[in-house]
Amino acid sequence: MSSLLEEYVSRTDFGSYEDFKKNFKINIPENFNFAYDVVDRYAMEQPDKRALVWCDDNGNELVYTFKDLKHYSDKAANLFKKYGIEKGDVVMLTLKGRYEFWICILALHKIGAVALPATHMLTTKDVTYRIELSNIKMVVSADDEGLMGYIDEGHKGYEDILLHKASLNGGREGWLDFTKELEEASADFTRPEGEAATKNEEIALLYFSSGTTGLPKMVQHDFAYPLGHIITAKYWQNVRDDGLHLTVADSGWAKCVWGKLYGQWISGTAVFVYDYERFDAKNMLEFASKYGVTTFCAPPTIYRFLIKEDLSQYDFSSLEYCVVAGEPLNPEVYERFLEFTGLKLMEGFGQTESIVSIATYPWMEPKPGSMGKPSPEYDIELLNLDDEVCDFGEEGEIVINTSKGKTVGLFAGYRSDEKKTNEVWHDGYYHTGDMAWKDEDGYFWFVGRSDDIIKSSGYKIGPFEVESALIEHPAVLECAITGVPDATRGQIVKATIVLAKGYVASEELKKQLQDHVKKATAPYKYPRAVDFVD
Numbered sequence: 001m002s003s004l005l006e007e008y009v010s011r012t013d014f015g016s017y018e019d020f021k022k023n024f025k026i027n028i029p030e031n032f033n034f035a036y037d038v039v040d041r042y043a044m045e046q047p048d049k050r051a052l053v054w055c056d057d058n059g060n061e062l063v064y065t066f067k068d069l070k071h072y073s074d075k076a077a078n079l080f081k082k083y084g085i086e087k088g089d090v091v092m093l094t095l096k097g098r099y100e101f102w103i104c105i106l107a108l109h110k111i112g113a114v115a116l117p118a119t120h121m122l123t124t125k126d127v128t129y130r131i132e133l134s135n136i137k138m139v140v141s142a143d144d145e146g147l148m149g150y151i152d153e154g155h156k157g158y159e160d161i162l163l164h165k166a167s168l169n170g171g172r173e174g175w176l177d178f179t180k181e182l183e184e185a186s187a188d189f190t191r192p193e194g195e196a197a198t199k200n201e202e203i204a205l206l207y208f209s210s211g212t213t214g215l216p217k218m219v220q221h222d223f224a225y226p227l228g229h230i231i232t233a234k235y236w237q238n239v240r241d242d243g244l245h246l247t248v249a250d251s252g253w254a255k256c257v258w259g260k261l262y263g264q265w266i267s268g269t270a271v272f273v274y275d276y277e278r279f280d281a282k283n284m285l286e287f288a289s290k291y292g293v294t295t296f297c298a299p300p301t302i303y304r305f306l307i308k309e310d311l312s313q314y315d316f317s318s319l320e321y322c323v324v325a326g327e328p329l330n331p332e333v334y335e336r337f338l339e340f341t342g343l344k345l346m347e348g349f350g351q352t353e354s355i356v357s358i359a360t361y362p363w364m365e366p367k368p369g370s371m372g373k374p375s376p377e378y379d380i381e382l383l384n385l386d387d388e389v390c391d392f393g394e395e396g397e398i399v400i401n402t403s404k405g406k407t408v409g410l411f412a413g414y415r416s417d418e419k420k421t422n423e424v425w426h427d428g429y430y431h432t433g434d435m436a437w438k439d440e441d442g443y444f445w446f447v448g449r450s451d452d453i454i455k456s457s458g459y460k461i462g463p464f465e466v467e468s469a470l471i472e473h474p475a476v477l478e479c480a481i482t483g484v485p486d487a488t489r490g491q492i493v494k495a496t497i498v499l500a501k502g503y504v505a506s507e508e509l510k511k512q513l514q515d516h517v518k519k520a521t522a523p524y525k526y527p528r529a530v531d532f533v534d
Contacts (some may be wrong), residue, residue, distance in 0.1 A: 003241045004007035004011065004038060005266025006386050008227055012234075017363045017373060024376040026227050026408050032402060033198050034226040035073060035109035036191050038266055042066035051265060053244060053291055054099040056275040057283065059259065062099060066439045070107060074183070078106035079181050083164045085138055087112030087196055090206065092130065092139040094147060096120045097275030100168060100178065101251040102139055102261070109223075110189065112198040116206040119252035120147050127154025131162050132415060133218060134206060138164040140178055148172055200224040206415060207254050209352040218415035219352050220256075226262035226353040228409020231375050233263025236348050236359040238321040241268035243294035248284070248302050254352040255326065259297050263355075269295070281305040285314045292318035296529040299326030303345070304471070304478065308500070309338040323348060325356070328464045330471040334368035347371050349398075349446065352376075353433060355409035357400065358444050369468065370443040371436070377408055382428070382438055395437045395447055403428030416524060435462070453482035456491045461525050464495055469520035470527075484529060495527035496534070505532035 006012055008027050014020040029037070036087070042049055047067035055061040064072075067137065085091060091113055101117070108115040117375070120142060127150055130136060141148055148167060155162050170177025191197070202222045208216040213354040237259065239245045247259020260271045274287050285306065286486060288296065296319060303324060319341070325348040334345050348359035349371040353405045358380060360372035375382035379390055382396035390396035400407060402425070410430065413421040435447040447453070447462040454461040463481035468477045478498040483491040495513070499505060510530045517526040 003266065004041060005241075005267050008230060008266060012414050014363070020361060020363065021374070021376045024231075024235075025071055026230060026377065028063070028200065028224050028227055028408065031199055032224055032227065033109060033196060034223070034262060035106040035193075036263070038466040039073065039106055042265070043070035049268075050100065050242070050270040052102055052273065053273055054273045054275065055287060055291070056097075057277060058188045062359075064099070064102075069102065071187050072103045073106035073110060075182055075187050076103050076190045077110045077370075078187075079178075080107055080111055080113065080138070081184040082181075082185070083138060083176075085111060085113050086113065087192070088202075090114045090116050092116040092118050092133045092134075092136045094118050094120050094122065094139065094141045094151075095168075096142045096144075096252070097250055097273055098142050098168065099273065100182075100273075101138070101256075103182075107263070109204060110191070112192065112196065112202065112204075114203050114206055116208075117252050117254075117256065118208065120144055120248065122147065122150055122154075124150045124153040127151050128158070129215065130208060133157045136162050138162070138166070140166045141168075143168050144515040148175065167218045197339075198223050203412060203415075205257070205354050209254075213368075217420055220412040220415045222412045225355075225409055225411075226257075226266070228407075229258060229261075229263030230266055231263070231377070231409070232258055232348075232350075232356040233269070234267040235294050235361055236346070236356045236375075237263075237297055237323050238362050239264055239269040239295050240320075240345075243269040243271045243320075244272050244292055244318075245295045246272040246274070246288060246293045246297070248298040251476075252489050258350070258355070270411050270469065275359055278307075281309050285309060285311070288319070289315045294318055294320050296322045298324065300324055300329045301327070301336055301478070304330075307333060307336040307340065308477070316341055317340060320345070321342065321362075325349065325358075326373075328468070329369055330468045331490075332468075332472045333367040334366075349434075353430075353432075353436075354400075354407075358398075366481070367439075367441075367443050370445050372443050372444065374444075379404075379407075380444075381429075382436060382444075390438070393437055394438050395435055398432045398434045398436050399443070400430040400432070401428060402430055426429075452489050454493055455488070456483070456493060456524070458522050461493060465521055466495065466517060466525050466527060469517045470495060470497070472512060472520060474517050475499055475509060475513065477501075481527070486528075492528040494523065494529035494531065496531045496533055499532060525531070 010025040043066040051066045052064040083475050105115045111316040147319045166176035205221040207219045208214045209219045251256035267484040323346045346360040348356045357378045360366045379401035384396045436444045466481045477500040480496045485492045486492040
């Protein structure tokens with residue numbers, strides 16, 4: 001068996017990062033549609049190739065081949081069409097870790113409708129906001145009474161916009177039974193042609209992305225976007241054909257399509273979905289071991305919980321490669337994981353607006369805490385406040401040079417918000433809003449959001465620096481660093497801390513932690529306020 005990868009890239013193998021950066025290129029065919037050109041293509045040529053392995057905490061498990069996914073996505077496409085969903089219509093999916101998410105998003109791609117994945121933690125206000133801004137025509141939800149209640153409340157007054165609500169098993173007044181309807185739907189669906197066919201520049205996907213200020217923005221991605229995730233999956237996560245990849249992410253977040261869909265299937269690996277109600281490190285380790293996960297991606301928070309367990313009790317013989325993203329990696333976590341597994345954690349950076357745009361690639365030696373180097377096809381620069389390119393060691397904003405055109409995988413602007421789009425994307429640059437510095441080897445180091453920098457007594461303090469120092473102390477399981485107002489200093493650094501097992505909050509421990517930070521980094525960065533929480 002083989003993947004379809006070679007059809008979409010200039011080359012598949014590279015001898016060094018420099019070779020990769022210079023010679024890698026993604027080939028974008030006309031009118032690419034991931035559902036037809038990848039999933040249905042596999043279904044035709046390699047029907048029994050494993051695509052999705054799903055399990056939950058109740059002992060349920062399913063394995064879907066590409067043939068299965070074509071069958072069910074065709075049925076779902078007919079189901080959506082039955083209820084009036086056409087090309088360009090927005091359908092919200094609040095499906096947690098349910099396998100129906102993959103069926104639905106493929107079906108919507110086939111129709112040319114716009115998929116809007118959303119977290120199951122939405123409240124009434126969130127639902128109303130999304131209906132108003134994106135004109136959601138239909139919603140498919142997991143069977144969650146609280147969530148469906150919020151959707152019902154948010155729906156009031158918008159019945160002429162949101163026309164249909166479906167839950168997986170129905171049973172609620174005013175809601176369709178998605179499972180029953182799917183079973184009854186025809187599996188005969190033909191790829192649309194002419195004006196009904198999708199085009200690369202048309203919108204396939206929407207995400208509401210929160211910033212540090214203001215209400216969430218609607219990030220738009222076009223039908224060519226999945227091809228950008230070849231870089232994410234094949235060359236950062238290092239997935240392999242016929243492997244099994246696990247990214248820890250619920251279907252409501254962009255990290256799901258980063259790690260559980262596009263690049264992985266193009267590269268030929270199956271994706272593993274563990275549908276849990278509440279994260280438990282032991283269960284995660286047991287399932288990853290049981291099913292033979294080969295590549296793994298998670299944020300540092302997850303790794304921090306994993307290394308607190310007795311890793312010697314688990315079989316990692318199938319595990320070949322691990323990456324980390326979502327927040328900067330603390331060196332302590334890197335060293336502990338390496339000690340237990342022998343695997344080096346390879347960091348990466350990106351946003352809801354992009355694919356992985358800076359990463360530690362397989363040919364590179366990782367520097368714990370560094371994001372790595374720019375991805376191919378991404379011209380990354382650091383600009384200071386005067387819009388000048390930064391020197392080595394100088395902090396600046398991460399920007400993507402798009403003067404030669406939109407980079408593959410980069411978003412298509414903020415929907416219905418030209419002003420906000422122009423604020424971040426102008427003069428040939430997309431401004432990420434994230435601050436970093438670059439060392440003399442070309443590695444990038446994250447500092448923080450441009451508006452998250454703490455300014456205290458004239459000093460500029462990046463929250464991550466303080467967090468990294470604190471997390472090295474054995475008493476600290478989790479911590480968050482924030483700036484709080486202070487009459488004398490303008491702001492002071494505050495640490496909110498969850499203690500590890502065996503430690504009890506006290507003034508003495510607070511003083512120990514403050515002294516620890518003073519020794520680990522510049523003394524002026526220590527947290528003057530410390531709050532211990534559960």
